[in-house]
Amino acid sequence: MPVKGEPVLSGGATQHAIEHHYDVGRDFYRLWLDSRMVYSCALWTGDLDDDLDAAQLAKLEWHATGAQVDGAARVLDVGCGWGAMMRYLTDERQVGHVTGLTLSSDQAGAGPSSERAETRLEDWRDHQPPRPYDAIVSIGAFEHFSRPELNKTERRAAYRRFFERCALWLVEGGRLSLQTIAWEDFDPATMEVASFFTQDIFPESSLPQLSDIVDAAEGPFRLVCLRSDGDHYDHTLRLWQQRLEAGKDRACEMVGLAQYRRYHRYLRLSRMMFERRVCTLYRMVFERRPASSLARHDSP
Numbered sequence: 001m002p003v004k005g006e007p008v009l010s011g012g013a014t015q016h017a018i019e020h021h022y023d024v025g026r027d028f029y030r031l032w033l034d035s036r037m038v039y040s041c042a043l044w045t046g047d048l049d050d051d052l053d054a055a056q057l058a059k060l061e062w063h064a065t066g067a068q069v070d071g072a073a074r075v076l077d078v079g080c081g082w083g084a085m086m087r088y089l090t091d092e093r094q095v096g097h098v099t100g101l102t103l104s105s106d107q108a109g110a111g112p113s114s115e116r117a118e119t120r121l122e123d124w125r126d127h128q129p130p131r132p133y134d135a136i137v138s139i140g141a142f143e144h145f146s147r148p149e150l151n152k153t154e155r156r157a158a159y160r161r162f163f164e165r166c167a168l169w170l171v172e173g174g175r176l177s178l179q180t181i182a183w184e185d186f187d188p189a190t191m192e193v194a195s196f197f198t199q200d201i202f203p204e205s206s207l208p209q210l211s212d213i214v215d216a217a218e219g220p221f222r223l224v225c226l227r228s229d230g231d232h233y234d235h236t237l238r239l240w241q242q243r244l245e246a247g248k249d250r251a252c253e254m255v256g257l258a259q260y261r262r263y264h265r266y267l268r269l270s271r272m273m274f275e276r277r278v279c280t281l282y283r284m285v286f287e288r289r290p291a292s293s294l295a296r297h298d299s300p
């Protein structure tokens with residue numbers, strides 16, 4: 001839903017569309033997310049049972065380790081949410097400085113701000129760091145980097161711009177750890193995506209297929225690790241839904257019954273999409289190719 005007069009960016013969702021989803025009230029999200037307010041699929045390892053806090057921490061650990069952040073002077077978090085990963089990196093992984101980008105005003109106001117952390121209300125497409133980063137993480141934001149009306153070529157071009165920017169911002173050999181939902185047993189080109197999701201829940205956003213991501217990253221990056229964890233999202237969504245149901249009265253006081261029902265339906269339908277393998281959840285680690293091998297890679 002572009003605002004009248006606002007230029008439509010060629011890639012993904014605008015700030016207005018992002019805020020439609022993320023700026024409904026921090027306390028509302030606090031009701032049903034974990035204590036760190038992580039808003040993306042958790043990592044269910046070993047015998048965590050239904051311990052959402054532990055599974056979200058395991059997810060932060062996985063990406064931090066994948067991106068090889070230990071000892072890093074500078075790390076970028078593209079799509080930093082309310083700052084959980086940023087805090088984890090400075091407080092628990094001794095990263096020197098973390099920059100977080102978000103398109104939500106509410107999140108930008110909640111993210112950490114200190115000598116060691118800067119939360120910016122900024123689109124990654126406008127980001128111009130003064131110096132390269134040692135590592136980049138991006139968790140649950142890639143879902144907003146293309147739009148439903150883009151065809152396959154345009155979609156891949158939008159994703160390629162993201163990978164090219166990340167490569168430009170990273171030191172040689174630096175890593176990007178990425179997490180995103182993607183279509184699995186579903187081809188959006190042949191079937192219409194439910195308008196409930198594209199209009200009511202995540203306007204101006206559409207999901208990738210695995211081949212889009214691999215194609216877009218090819219060139220600047222080597223793919224060094226890939227996990228498909230759709231069942232982990234089913235588990236996470238079940239807990240979010242249960243917590244929202246348990247907090248129904250408070251939620252209705254905060255956002256009203258209609259909004260409560262809209263979120264409840266979105267969590268329930270999303271869960272069904274993972275159960276039926278319409279979607280899956282990818283966690284991927286990429287490594288920036290050296291400039292010399294990049295030149296060889298580009299030649300026919």
Ligand SMILES: C[S@@+](CC[C@H](N)C(=O)[O-])C[C@H]1O[C@@H](n2cnc3c(N)ncnc32)[C@H](O)[C@@H]1O
Nearest residue numbers: 038039040079081102103104123124140141144
């Ligand atoms: C589902 S939240 C994930 C937040 C966080 N990574 C987490 O796991 O809790 C998606 C995030 O992506 C951000 N985002 C989406 N498009 C963006 C863009 N073009 N530039 C910067 N941030 C963006 C949103 O503002 C939001 O912070």
